[in-house]
Amino acid sequence: MEQEYPSKIAPRLFVRACHPLLMVEPAVHIGGIGDFERQDWSRVTLVRYRSRRDFVEFVLEQEYAQNVDHKWAAFSRSHTMPATPRISFATVWLVPLPILAVIGLLLDRIGARSR
Known part of the structure; x- marks a missing residue:
């Protein structure tokens, strides 16, 4: 049952x-x-x-x-x-997102300067 x-x-x-x-x-x-x-x-x-x-x-x-x-x-x-909840699984996934976005923007700028 x-x-x-x-x-x-x-x-x-x-x-x-x-x-x-x-x-x-x-x-x-x-x-x-x-x-x-x-x-x-x-x-x-x-x-x-x-x-x-x-x-x-x-x-x-x-x-x-x-x-x-x-x-x-x-x-x-x-x-x-x-x-x-004290911590959300969404938080665990969303915290790296802005960090990766900033890294991506920095790499894009570095790549644009080297051209």
């Missing part, structure tokens, strides 16, 4: 421009509520929602409710928490 949940929900995430950031198999015990051990976890997924509104609308939509059995089976062993 837990394997069916992601296959039913993933398309609904993509429609809202939400996507998994990270999917891993657990290597260490993650403590929490419930009676389960590390070997019971098949996957840990970190999902990015565009906004809190998207998350609430996603949870309340009818197509999501149709998979309620899968939802509660997965939620009974899920840990959910809102988070605010």
